Amino acid sequence: MISRIKLITYLIELNEAILFYPKLKRFYKKALPQNPTIFxxxxxxxxxxxxxxxxRPTAQITSFEPNPSLFQFLTTKYQGVKNMTLVNKGVSNAKQILTFYINKLDLTSSFEPLNPDSKYLAKKAQVMGVKPSEIISESIEIETISLREFIEDKHIKHIDLLKIDTEGHELKCLTGLFPLKTCQIDRIQIENHQDDMYKTLDSFESIQTLLQENGYQVEVTIKHGFGEFYEMIFQKSH
Structure with a gap:
């Protein structure tokens, strides 16, 4: 099963490298300043x-990853990279302890529990060669923070891009960001996939409404190379 998951991960990454990232690259090569601050x-x-x-080799990047093993991987990978800051915390609507569900395909690990009645989940499990109940390999308790408190504690005044991909937990991340008074965020990138894999009732429409209420409008939508997955980039209105 491990070799099968490795193959699936490889095929996803290959697909993205061919069909998705070139389009995203064309956009950001024009949109990002030379020395951006990225979350x-x-x-x-x-x-x-x-x-x-x-x-943007000189980008100042702050990366948040709650999975302890992946965080250790990142620590080794970016050792000595001075413009990378790694934070081993989950991001949510507040500082709290939440259960984090680590999936066998770690790309889809989430603070949101899986929906056992999901047809999408059943199909995904079939591709992986496991039962839907076997997709989660481990659940652990993780401390979360809110972006607003983190930004205020670090006295950050400007972020060029905030990218959020938290597998169904995006609205809670944004709820913990707004209202934001001390920092200007130019763009927010959110993954949009409308399936029922997770139990969360948060819709992308509610995410978009919250962003619009805080002055953001859709600037570009870029489709991933597989399924009905999209990256939506919102720009702050001036």
Missing amino acids: DVGANKGQSADFFLAI
């Missing part, structure tokens, strides 16, 4: 950080 919420293995460092 990467849901760092995983550093895919997004690597992407941004490739087009």
Whole structure:
């Protein structure tokens, strides 16, 4: 099963490298300033950080990753990279302790419990060669923080890009960000996939409404190479 999951991960990464990242690169090469400040919420293995460092080597990146083993991987990977800051905390609507569900395919680990009645989950489990009940390999208790408190504690005044990919937990991350009075965030990138894999009742429409209420409008939508997955980039209205 491990080799099967490795193969699936490889095929996903290959698909993204061919069909998704070139489009995202064209956008950000024009949109990002030369020395951007970037927050990467849901760092995983550093895919997004690597992407941004490739087009903006002097970017100041703060990456949040709650999974202890992935955080250790990131610590080793970026050892000596002075413009990378790693934070081993989850991001949510407040400082609290939440259960984090680590999936066998770690790209989809989340603070949101899986929906056992999901047809999408059943299909995904079939591809992975496991039962839906076997997708979660471990659940652990993780301390979360809110972005607003983190930004205020660090006295951060400006962020060029905030990228959030937390597998169904995005609205709670944004609820813990707004209202934000001490910092200007130019762009917010959110993954949008409308499936029922997680039990959360948060809809992308509620995410978009919250962003609009805080002065953000959709600037561009970029489709991933597989499924009905999109990256939506919102820009702060001036």
